[in-house]
Amino acid sequence: MGAPYVKSGPSASAMLNQTLAALAAMLIVPTVRYGARPAAMAVMAVLTCAACEAFCSLMRYGKIRIDDSSFAVTGLTAVMLTPVNAPVWLPCAACAAAQLAAKAPFGRYGRPPFNIAAVAGAFAALCWPSESFTYMDPAKPFTLPPFGACEYTAAVSPAAVLKNGLKPDVQPLDMLWGTGVGAIGTTAALVIAACGLFLFIRRAASLETTVSFLLVCALLAAFFPRIACSPLTSVKYELLSGSLLFCSVFMVTDPSTSPKTFAGRCVYGALAGGLLMAVRYFGAFGQGACFAVLLADAAVPLIDNFSFKTVTVFGRRSV
Secondary structure, three states: OOOOOOOOOOOOOOOOHHHHHHHHHOOHHHHHHHHHHHHHHEEEHHHHHHHHHHHHHHHHHHOOOOOOOHHHHHHHHHHHOOOOOOOOHHHHHHHHHHHHHHOOOOOOOOOOOOHHHHHHHHHHHOOOOOHHHOOOOOOOOOOOOOOOEEEHHHHHEEHHHHHHOOOOOOOOHHOOOOOOOOOOOOOOOHHHHHHHHHHHHOOOOOOOHHHHHHHHHHHHHOOOOOOOOOOOHHHHHHHHHHHHHHHHHHOOOOOOOOOOOOOHHHHHHHHHHHHHHHHHHHOOOOOOOOHHHHHHHHHHHHHHHHHHHHHHOOOOOOO
């Protein structure tokens, strides 16, 4: 059986399609708010990933062979991590680099050791930090054509404000509705939660990974707040700012890169959460979700090795 290895539950193809449906649903709110530009960016990013997939399969097999929808998941995820005012070429370039450098050398879905969308996000952040972290103020007038240059008023995201040790001027509860400053798919916490619930019910994402990830992030935010506020307020700001919540649903739960056992997925989620908060506290970027996911992915073989040995010692295997 080809990777990813799933002992029971929905097939890899079904999980990909359900994740793709959830990501497509995430496009509804920004498209209603900002017009056709988010949809145009999504279409271009997915087409770029499809072109790269076709090119790589042509080089590998001598014919165009696209086995699954993982390329579309990569394209949509990369767009969700991109500001709506960013150039349309930004997620396309990031996706192309990720597909060619991080996926093509390993083969089809389930074989690359790293989350391809996280590679795309990290590549964009390192190569084009200004375009990746410049956000528009949705409360001010703006012009967002589908493909042309945008006219907008720049604003500082809550994640960047926290990075500077200041308290955001937006209330945590106002960060639930998708009206704040941030990337396309990271500001509507309620929509992310609804999509996550759908994926958990359909068993397309592992709830234990998300819970352990969010629990560690919340504990670190409570005990080591970056701003002068109560622990509860710190937790609210940290969980609802940046791409943390989006990452907890759509990135750390990737079955192709996460550990194979229940205990392993809990450890992986906790590790990714701790790394994300470390990147936030000590890193150069206000949003470090992609870097945290990649670092946690690198530890998956060790986590799998330890967890399989542990369940063998206790005489049972639970995958």
